[in-house]
Amino acid sequence: MVHGFRGDHHGLLRIVEALPQHRILVPDLPGFGSADPLPQTHDVGAYAGFVSAALAGGVPGLGSDTVLLGHSFGSIIASRVAAEHPQLLSELILVNPICEPALEGSKAITSKAAELYYLAAARLPERIGMALLQHRAIVRGMSIFMAKTRDPALRRWIHGQHRAYFSAFANRDVVLDAFRASISATVRDAAAQLRMPVLLIAAERDDLGSVAGQRKLAGLIPDAELAVLPGVGHLVHYEAPAEAAALITDFLQRRHP
Numbered sequence: 001m002v003h004g005f006r007g008d009h010h011g012l013l014r015i016v017e018a019l020p021q022h023r024i025l026v027p028d029l030p031g032f033g034s035a036d037p038l039p040q041t042h043d044v045g046a047y048a049g050f051v052s053a054a055l056a057g058g059v060p061g062l063g064s065d066t067v068l069l070g071h072s073f074g075s076i077i078a079s080r081v082a083a084e085h086p087q088l089l090s091e092l093i094l095v096n097p098i099c100e101p102a103l104e105g106s107k108a109i110t111s112k113a114a115e116l117y118y119l120a121a122a123r124l125p126e127r128i129g130m131a132l133l134q135h136r137a138i139v140r141g142m143s144i145f146m147a148k149t150r151d152p153a154l155r156r157w158i159h160g161q162h163r164a165y166f167s168a169f170a171n172r173d174v175v176l177d178a179f180r181a182s183i184s185a186t187v188r189d190a191a192a193q194l195r196m197p198v199l200l201i202a203a204e205r206d207d208l209g210s211v212a213g214q215r216k217l218a219g220l221i222p223d224a225e226l227a228v229l230p231g232v233g234h235l236v237h238y239e240a241p242a243e244a245a246a247l248i249t250d251f252l253q254r255r256h257p
Helices: 009-017 046-057 073-084 105-123 126-134 136-146 152-165 172-184 211-219 241-255
Strands: 067-071 090-094 198-203 226-229
Touching: 009 152, 009 211, 009 241, 046 073, 046 172, 046 198, 067 073, 073 090, 073 172, 090 241, 105 172, 126 136, 126 172, 136 152, 198 211, 211 226, 226 241
Parallel strands: 067 090, 090 198, 198 226
Antiparallel strands: none
């Protein structure tokens, strides 16, 4: 499993816990969580190379029957890997896939504003820049924007997860690189080259990918199944992990050789 932007392996653990019959590996992407940064720009190609190396022999026991899952920014990375190295995996699962360009349409202004925020944090003196990136009010604002659940206990838990893990990164350059990568590509870039069965788990209230956009993406993939979870936003891994796991289980029972 490949986690999303500014996250680490903790974000996907509820889905992992709901799939006890599988061996599941969730690495921290380079520069996030406990992982060291790469000695190069942290773009989609670099992250795809990291995942491909793991699948190609970097992790013992993985073979061509491996299933690759990506969430959010991880969906861009996973789809790139699947398109370039189809022999390394059997099925692809994308949760909250990034289906629309961030710099086009209604999201363009928000995306550019966020880029200026990350650029400012990278250019300011290190102590001030890090404080800006890790400021609790900003992290809470991002969390409030993404969370759609009306369950107050779940909302508190989500905010706690973001407070604990959303600022676990190696340095400011990693965050700026990864953000720019996250807004410069979509799953659509690799869609036509995906030759394996693909499951798309989308969300009705996802601010980063409309249902219409997800349907368009599904139409570009030769062998895709699309499931849309109602009442959920961009945090399927927090708000509906059991439902996502059930969709994954059904898909693999039918499609995994």
